[in-house]
Amino acid sequence: MNPSGFLSSGIQRIMRIASITKGEAQQDEKKTIRMLSQWMLPFMFLLWIIFLSFASPVFLTWGNLFNVTRQIAVIGILSVTQLLCILTGNIDLSVGAFVGLFGALLAGLSIKLGFPLAFLICVLIALLWGFTNGFLVTRGEGISVIVTLSTMYVARGITLLFTEGHPIVNFPMPFEFLGARNLGPVPYNLITFAIVLAVVFVILRYTPLGRHLYAVGGNKQAAKVCGINTKKLTIGIFMTSSMLVALGSVILLGRVASAQPTAGTGMEMDSMATVLIGGASMSGGRGGVISTLIGVFMLGFINNGLNLLGISGYWQYVFKGSIILVAVMVDLLKNRK
């Protein structure tokens, strides 16, 4: 490059910097806030890990880490489900109760009808369940909380009626291996979770459908004017959700070898916590599979840490509730205009 060219391009650059307006400065500030809030929770988590590794001698042992990892599959799959709902600006509070309902129905009906027929019926019920949730949610704006809170009660009630409050045991369970066995050193439940993660990751990142999901969450009106059928998409999400929850339920059945009437209790809160810790936005449109996976591990290590420190299980409620609140507040900070 000749010197005069160099000079003039330098001048141009300076002029450009000088012309940065107040608006652009505000944009920069916004970006900084976004960056800070994005890394705040992971940073706190890192502090927690460091603290634990000093406070508890067993924390950083392979045995303990493996223990945490093998417990994350069910809540992990439910978190992916919740991620899809939250991304599109909804929430599914019925996931936990439906884990219980699906497990009870599958176990109970398997005893009466044999596994294959029972499985078929339960899958159809799950699809119908998802469709009902989705259909009701699309009747109005922002009603997913109350709709799925109601269906959560319905599911829990039916489960208790069906099981008469007792666990169901001794049922045929060909998929027991999903919850209870390993492929070599790796538990099948982790493999299943990994497959779910990978599929959803690819869909969200690399397919038109993924773009549409983010668009619906970011600006539903914009998605509509671009020809996206937002209602169909939402119903599809809730049906996918119920199928994944059913998968989680099968893994749980295999692991504990009994259908507990209270199975899945609190998992709606856990799945919400992991997605929000992972930086998703309650108002939709932001979040991803990787950050949700980080959220799943974070919640796993928080529970594990509290156990190792011998802190009462009751405190876990306080912690989880607080974490969700912090995550929501951070989210608001991110969205600040």
Next chain:
Amino acid sequence: MLSGDYLLEMRDIHKSFGAVRAVQSVDLVLGRGEILGLLGDNAAGKSTLMKILTAFHKPDRGKIYVEGQEVHIHTPGDARRLGIEMIYQDFSLAPNLSIADNIFLGRELTKDFLGMRFIDRKRMEEKAKSAMSVTNIRLDSVKTIVTDLSGGQRQAVAIARATAFDAKVIIMDEPTASLSVKTIPPLLDLMVHLRDQGISMIFISHRIQDVFSTCDRVMVLRRGKCVGVAYTQDTTVDEVTSLIAGTQKTFGKNAQHFNPVGLEEYDA
């Protein structure tokens, strides 16, 4: 001048919201490569009429023709496939997506892999870049997230989205209302530029001066009814203002030679 060979026709359109008769028996025709100014007071029915074209509202009555063929627009996707694009006042962009993703939202470019369709990011970004260049707005990258854009830049994205797919008609509903004044002249220039490339436009604005400097014809709505259509060269800002306010019933003699309805010729 306008011939019988219209690009877009709306005939005898009616739309009520309960007791509110938002649009009553309105006829609108649009020629090829012309800009039609749609004027009227607040609540005159301008937006409602346009939203019927993009299936945001379903008309109670009336027919729509594109290039002489009757069309039924049931979804926003139908409108897009017919080449009808609307630029909304709020730009209707997904703030969480990139410029390129917004431009291609709903019609992503894909490549096949193992029998499945995946997004072709590279091609989308290239094409988005050339679509953005139409607007003469400088941007670092089409990967920028829309949240980080200014109002003028967002509008550029909305315009790029409308022009990237061989649009025949672009509807702009008060595109200048949420912008700073300095961004208006470039927008008007761009509209004329697009018109010269053969794209027809319907331009809704309260700034009558802007309408006169860009539009070939103007159409005035008042309380849901069309009170007149005229070539801009045959009328004046004052006359149009009186029509909008209702102090004058319809266009004077100078502008009368344009028959706004044309139903008779049409039915014949």
